[in-house]
Amino acid sequence: MITSTTAEQRKQQTNLEPGVLYFNNASFGIWPKKTYDVVQKKTELMSQQGFLSFDPIVCGEEVEKIFTKFSKLINCSSSALALTNSTSDGMHLIATGLDLEKMRGKNIILNDLEFIANSFIWQQMAKKYKMQIVTVKSNNGRLLMSDFETAINDNLGLVAISSVQFSNGFRVNLKDLTELTHDHGGLIAVDAIQQVGALTFDTSILDIDFLTVGGYKWLCAPYGTGLIYVKPELQEKLDPIAITWHGDLDPMNMTHRDFKPFKDGRKFSTLGIASPSIFGLSVSLDHHLAWGPSNSEKYLFQITNYIINRFHEELEGFKLISPRDTIAESSQILAYKANIAMDELVNYLAQRKISCGLRDGNLRLAPHVYATRDDVDAMIVGIKDALKLS
16 A cells, blocks of 8 residues: 555656656656656667667567556456557547448537547547537536436447546546446447546446557656557457558568458557657556556545645635545546636746646646655645735
């Protein structure tokens, strides 16, 4: 179990600049030192030696290690995974790979809390294939199952949703939503970038159809890395336009010939295996497995509860707008509103090397397992100092 003491030890394993207080992992995660070291080393070799630095066997073996590691994080078969460049890249693979021609006239379910990258993709698909966008409205920052039950009917094509909402940290009841979706003959595509790496995620229990996640937030991996999960029984039905040669069985056989894709999830890969970021992602996954997903989740609820208590004690006028009534709806992301110029507060804190987020005019706090109680106390002092100047 992670305590504030071991959180400090975790911090020492990261590349976080001394003196920086970091509560902004929902934007960018801080790399472990070993991640930085391996990316720097591989980049230096590539810049100095070019192709001599590339060993396709070694790179291929590293990719397989990544799949094995990530499969442990989300409890799935490693053969259901592929490498991507980002969460959006993965969602594009899903959107362009599905036979949406057969879904003409059907509904795509979105919601008004959804991050625009996810929302825009499906709006475009709806426009192209004459599908209907149905937007579920949030209720006090929550997405209620009763509202999904009203919105979803037998004309359902697909539900696209983030498992944890970026703006306020609301965590949807993904198991019930997936069951509802399947009961009406639809598919569900999940953006899990704000959950995987912070909170536990069990694909086998949830029974989702697709998952996409970028590496650069809670996985603390290099920008430009990501993974996609495709349920094994749907892999033959997903036929993306944007395939790459990395999805071929023999990518080093480079002369024009017939495309012979892998028979499993690897055929969807878009991230080049020569990238130094591959090795960085692999090392970052090592850290998450060593920390333990359940340990990380427990500590993140401890540290966010500490933040809530300290705000209540010290900062009058700040109202928590993140749902926290139940653990099931809660996450590691907190959002506060206050009758102040929140952008000026966030800028003031940044000048003091205290990194927080600003979303929808609210203060967003997103600590990871290397945030300590001392960090929280110092942030509170920074906010109080800013308020004295306003």
